[in-house]
Amino acid sequence: MSQFAFTELEIQRAVLTIGVAAVCSVSCALLGCFLLLKRMSMLGDAIGHGVLPGIAVAFILTGQLTSLATLLGAMVFGVLTALLAESLASSNVIAEDSSLGVVYTSLFAIGVVLVSALRYVDLDLNCVLMGQLVLVPRNTIDGFAILGVEIPVAFPTMLLTLVLTLAFLTVFWKELKLVAFDPNLAQSMGYSPKLVNYLLIALIAGTTVSAFEAVGLILVLAVLIVPGASAHMLTDRLAPMLIWSAVFAVSASILGYFTATRGRYALDISGMIAVVLGVQFALVVLFAPRHGLIAKWWRNLLLSVRIAEEEILATLFRAEEAGVVVYSLALKDHGLSSWVIGYAHRKLIKRGLLTTNEAELPTLTETGRHTARNLVRSHRLWESYAGAVLDVPADHVHAIAARIEHYIGPELQDELATTLDQPPNDPHGKSIPPK
Amino acid sequence: MQSSLSSAVTTKAPKLASRISILDVHDVTVAYHRKPVLWDVDLTLTEPCLLGIIGPNGAGKSTLIKAILGLVPLVSGSVQVFGQSVASQRKSIGYVPQRESVDWDFPVSVLDVVLMGTYGSLGWFQRPGATEKAWARQCLDMVGLSDFADRQIGQLSGGQQQRTFLARALAQQADVYFMDEPFAGVDAATEQAIIVLLRKLREQGKTVLVVHHDLRTAPIYFDQVAMLNVRLVAAGPTASTFTDENLHKTYGGRLAILDRLSQAVESQTRTR
Amino acid sequence: MFDWLPYNTQVVLVGVTLLGVCSGVIGCFAVLGRRALVGDALSHATLPGVGIAYLLAGGKHFAFMLLGGFVSGLLGIGVLSILKRFTRIREDAAIAIVLSTFYGGGIVIATVIQAQASGGQAGWDTFIFGQSVGMIWDDAQWIMALGLVTLVIVALLFKEFKLVAFDPAFAHVQGWPARAIDFTMMLLLLVAVVTGLPAVGVLLMAAMLIIPASAARLWTYRLSRMLFLAAAIGAGSGIAGALLSSSVALPLGPCIILFAALFFLTSLMFAPERGLLARAFQRRRDRIALLADLRAGKEPI
Structure with a gap:
């Protein structure tokens, strides 16, 4: 139990660190949603x-790491990265993805060389890449405290970034939505997609660099795209997607912090938040209600159970009609597994559509017969339609109808009947049962 | 090289003369997710012919060719070429894909692309040699592109790119050719040159299936037509098949219910 | 030739030359197959495997670390293809997701290594930033062996790779196992990435694949020539980068990439036909010729 007990200092440290990580993650996640939707994920x-040389250059010029100059330098290089990659791609000499790859890896290499060349000064590459979330609570603003708690330097910066992000999203909401969905339409309506794009890029560059020192490049990359992708698995609409992405970002910050700090080793917090984001994404990919892998598999299973149920009913109805006795419900030619058929059988009995007669053989109940008649009506109407209107030869219509009848609702059934002038018989000469 | 070509044709000729059908498409259904693209299509060709596959957009014309060639999975049905599985008959099949399907900026020359047609008869690790190169040049000559052999493919016009693909298919020395919209985006002169070439193939006893969407030229170009709109509306000799009634069935609004049905199928599988 | 250099630098030179050749050649197929950024995702995806292998082996066991990187790279390929095939996640997002989460995992494992063995960390962080100093003869042997195997496979399967990279559907119709051949190309990409990690590092390995190939593409219209050129540019940047790195004590990876970027920039400017200058001149010539025709009253054809 003891490992779950916190000292006051630990709580304070946790709150501050998580606060910085969460605020930073939320701004990145919100902006990242648009990159994701515009299929520019790798631009993040x-x-x-690409901002690394900007930081280095600003540092060389001003000699300070946390200055407005750094921010500006980084924003300039962020926009430059996007601009260079875009013009290289549009000059049609190299494919789009390679253009992006060439530009950012080259800029990054320049940045690393610059930073390495400056290594005698206080700009640590490790810090830029991995961030120093552990150090956040120790790096406080001198002589400034709220409720006796000293506020870390990173906190107001990140808060400002978040406010700016939210303001940008509110002001440009309509434009962003339009540009993300249909840039050509936006252009024709007089909203420049380029302007909106570059505003977005500049903001991302700014957020990235203000997040660097606290959380590091690695978390920025993860938090730009992964929460948005998880959110996109859950919803199809923009506003809920943004909210979900923020929820994922915050919860990952909290979970990541505790997983990293409460174990045997003190692990890298930024890295752990990225891992938690990955785990969240994996869970959502599996369990999302509509787009998740398991939901898809489950829907297919439900559908085959329904098809099996209807096949059983129709088979029994036809057998009754022809005066034959059905001994087995194997239904092999429909490609349904015996497990599905067995389950459908039990379900039909439970629903009171099927029962067993004196000879222990499956028979239809009165309700079952009614449902089955309706099904067979759909089937035969479709056969007639296929035969009469689509000119499908009589020996072929059964195969088609057997698959299609499961989708014909009452409305479509009526329409088929009307189109065919309420035919009494199907192409095989069998009577079409009334409704 | 010419002699080896003609000998290749004669050795394969008895296969055509026998009773085995050239192509047998049986009950083929293809769907993307739950939406049917081809529905229960049957098509049998017993005599060498020049067959046009026609139908409106989204009728599954290209999909039919891809399904035959094993490029898209079948939901049900089977395909046989010369009475055997397609996989075992690869060497007698030629293919002209849609022009947009490849990257025309790829660093290969026109001759390189045509040489790819000979890869099927080469084994693993084996490089095309002088014989193959001479044959590829001959194929280029047949489509009138001899002077362009060493050009990069990106420098060609649309019609020339299409003819390059045609030359590649010729290099395959196949018995059955499948061509996906060979007339799309080509100039009138190229179109004429291509159709002359196709007729020549037909005279040599080859079978050519062409996805085509120009209704005005269809009855002039092809001796057989297959009219497709998700299902096969009609197939047979152009004179008796290319009728107003069939055209109406293929292009007309009669398939509204099929549409509604595929909508119903989709909505039920999506939202349940 | 380089015997005025210390032995260690000679080993490094041989290693980076082969590495440059190998990643240049494989990079061509990656760039042409629109997989430039997949290479970046894979190089980041190797990191957790490298770290776990380090932990399991209890120290820097070079071959074992490469194997670990290869296995976790394979996992990355698996995740990429599952996301692409079965979910609504687009390829660009899938690449970004694999890249950032695997990399995050790698960093977490890095801190475990740091905490576990004080001082034993040496040799591990070269996989992130890349370094030459750590490259001893045994490591170089591994790099050479893997590089040579890769080159032999490319030489043997050149025809098949070319066909599948250009037109996979046609390859399938001709009876080639197009998917298997494509997967082989992907595996070679992964092998190239893993081979380059200890020298260039996770962060810049993708550049080794993308930049020489993209530069080579500007000079030629032939795949075979593009491969040779990319190999030459890769090897050239490798040697130049290693020499610079050893003389001014900068990390090896960025130095190599700087030279590769220089090659690229030169190609972009001065390549015949596709270079920016050549194209500008061509446009000018076309315009002058057109204007002359116009003044002469020539009819267009």
């Missing part, structure tokens, strides 16, 4: 790498 990566 590119900007993240």
Whole structure:
């Protein structure tokens, strides 16, 4: 139990660190959603790498790391990365992805060389890449405290970034939505997609660099795209997607912090938040209600159970009609597994559509017969339609109808009947049962 | 090289003369997710012919060719070429894909692309030699591109790119050719040159299936037509098949219910 | 030739030359197959495997670390293809997701290594930033062996790779196992990445694949020539980068990439036909010729 007990200092440290990580993650996640929707996910990566020479240059010029100059330098290089990659791609000499790759890796290499050349000064590459979330609570603003708690330097910066991000999203909401969905339409309506794009890119570059020192490049890259992708698995609409991405970002910050710090070793917090984001994404990919892998598999299973149920009913109805006795419900030619058929059988009995007669053989109940008649009506109407209107030869219509009848609802059934003038018989000469 | 070509044709000729059908498409259904693209299509060719596959956009014309060639999975049905599986008959099949399907900026020359047609008869690790190169040049000559052999493919016009693909298919020395919209985006002169070439193939006893969407030229170009709109509306000799009634069935609004049905199928599988 | 250099630098030179050749050649197929950024995702995806292998082996066991990187790279390929095939996640997002989460995992494992063995960390962090100093003869042997195997495979399967990279559907119709051949190309990409990690590092390995190939593409219209050129540019940047790195004590990876970028920039400017200058001149010539025709009153054809 003891490992779950916190000292006051630990709580304070946790709150501050998580606060910085969460605020930073939320701004990145919100902006990242648009990169994701515009299919420019790797641009986040590119900007993240491309700002490094900007930081280095600003540092050389001003000699300070946390200055407005750094921010400006990084924003300039972030936009430059995007601009260079775009013009290289549009000059048609190299494919789009390679253009991006060439530009950001080259800029990053320049940045690393610059930073390495400056290594005698206080700009640590490790810190830029991995971030120093552990150090966040120790790096406080001198002589400034709220409720006796000293506030870390990173906190107001990140808060400002978040406010700016939210303001940008509110002001440009309509434009962003339009540009993300249909840039050509936006252009024709007089909203410049380029302007909106570059505003977005500049903001991402700014957020990235203000996040660097606290959380590091690695978390920025993850938090730009992964929460948005998880959110996109859950919803199809923009506003809920943004909210979900923020929820994922915050919860990952909290979970990541505790997983990293409460174990045997003190692990890298930024890295752990990225891992938690990955785990969240994996869970959502599996369990999302509509787009998840398991949901898809489950829907297919439900559908085959329904098809099996209807096949059983129809088979029994036809057998009754022809006066034959059905001994087995194997239904092999429909490609349904015996497990599905067995389950459908039990379900039909439970629903009171099927029962067993004196000879222990499956028979239809009165309700079952009614449902089955309706099904067979759909089937035969479709056969007639296929035969009469689509000119499908009589020996072929059964195969088609047997698959299609499961989808014909009452409305479509009526329409088929009307089109065919309420035919009494199907192409095989069998009577079409009334409704 | 010419002699080896003609000998290749004669050795394969008895196969054509026998009773085995050239192509047998049986009950083929293809769907993307739950939406049917081809529905229960049957098509049998017993005599060498020049067959046009026609139908409106989204009728599954290209999909039919891809399904025959094993490029898209079948939901049900089977395909046989010369009475055997397609996989075992690869050497007698030629293919002209849609022009947009490849990257025309790829660093290969026109001759390189045509040489790819000979890869099927080469084994693993084996490089095309002088014989193959001479044959590829001959194929280029047949489509009138001899002077362009060493050009990069990106420098060609649309019609020339299409003819390059045609030359590649010729280099395959196949018995059955499948061509996906060979007339799309080509100039009138190229179109004429291509159709002359196709007729020549037909005279040599080859079978050519062409996805085509120009209704005005269809009855002039092809001796057989297959009219497709998700299902096969009609197939047979152009004179008796290319009728107003069939055209109406293929292009007309009669398939509204099929549409509604595929919508119903989709909505039920999506939202349940 | 380089015997005025210390032995260690000679080993490094041989290693980076082969590495440059190998990643240049494989990079061509990656760039042409629109997989430039997949290479970046794979190089980041190797990191957790390298770290776990380090932990399991209890120290820097070079071959074992490469194997670990290869295995976790394979996992990355698996995740990429599952996301692409079965979910609504687009390829660009899938690449970014694999890249950042695997990399995050790698960093977490790095801190475990740091915490576990004080001082034993040496040799591990070269996989992130890349370094030459750590490259001893045994390591170089591994790099050479893997590089040579890769080159032999490319030489043997050149025809098949070319066909599948250009037109996979046609390859399938001709009866080639197009998917298997494509997967082989992907595996070679992964092998190239893993081979380059200890020298260039996770962060810049993708550049080794993308930049020489993209530069070579500007000079030629032939795949075979593009491969040779990319190999030459890769090897050239490798040697130049290693020499610079050893003389001014900068990390090897960025130095190599700087030279590769220089090659690229030169190609972009001065390459015949596709270079920016050549294209500008061509446009000018075309315009002058057109204007002359116009003044002469020539009819267009």
